[in-house]
Amino acid sequence: MEAYNITPASVEDYKSLQLIGKETFSETFASSNTEENMEMYLSKSFSDEKMINELSNKESMFFIAWDKNVPIGYLKVNTGEAQTELQDPFALEIERIYVKASYHGKKIGQLLYDKALEVAHQKDLKSIWLGVWEENPRAIKFYEKNGFLAFDKHVFKMGDDMQTDIMMRKILG
Structure with missing residues (x-):
């Protein structure tokens, strides 16, 4: 496997994150x-x-995945009041794991998830949670493989379309 690098992102990286976000979401x-x-x-x-x-x-953290000097994906995690829904003081929310399609299958998503797990352990948190669209079986399978279980659902507004996200959580040991 090629060596990919994960680095913390700062405000100065917003254009790179913006481009990755738009591209991967599309x-x-x-x-x-x-x-x-x-x-x-x-x-x-x-x-x-x-x-x-x-x-x-201050309650959100971003990490960029790099292939040499090219940004290929990113992770956004939230704690405290930055969490989009639960706002559990003992939990970390994974709000986004975005990886360019040309890098799917190269374990970049796993590297970004591992970084989220590392952050949760450093902060001595008890669980990690996220919302994933019910029509995204690839992502659901990825999270199930990593020990997440569905515990609820919520509405995700996509323009004027109300969609259902499955809320999943992993209890940390």
Whole structure:
């Protein structure tokens, strides 16, 4: 396996994260959503202002996966009040693991997940949780393989389309 590098991201990296986010989200979900809903979601979720605010939040952490000097994916985790839903003080939320399609199957997602696990252990947290679209079997299988179990569902708004995310959690030992 080639050597890939995972590094912490800072506010200065927002353009790289923005590009990866838009590209990977489109690669994964464009075929299942309308062009209007995709454009609405991408412009709102990856705007300069939103990305800078997220990167400035002390309760969120970003990590970039690199192939030499090319960014190929990223991880966003949240603790405390930065968590999108549960806001469990003893949990880490994985909000995003995004990997470019050309790097699928090269264990980049696993490297990013392992970084999230490392952060949770460093912070002595009791669990990791996330939401994953019920129509994304590849991601669901990935999380199940890593010990996550479904515990609830929530609505994810994709433009004007209300979709269902499966909420999954892994209890840490």
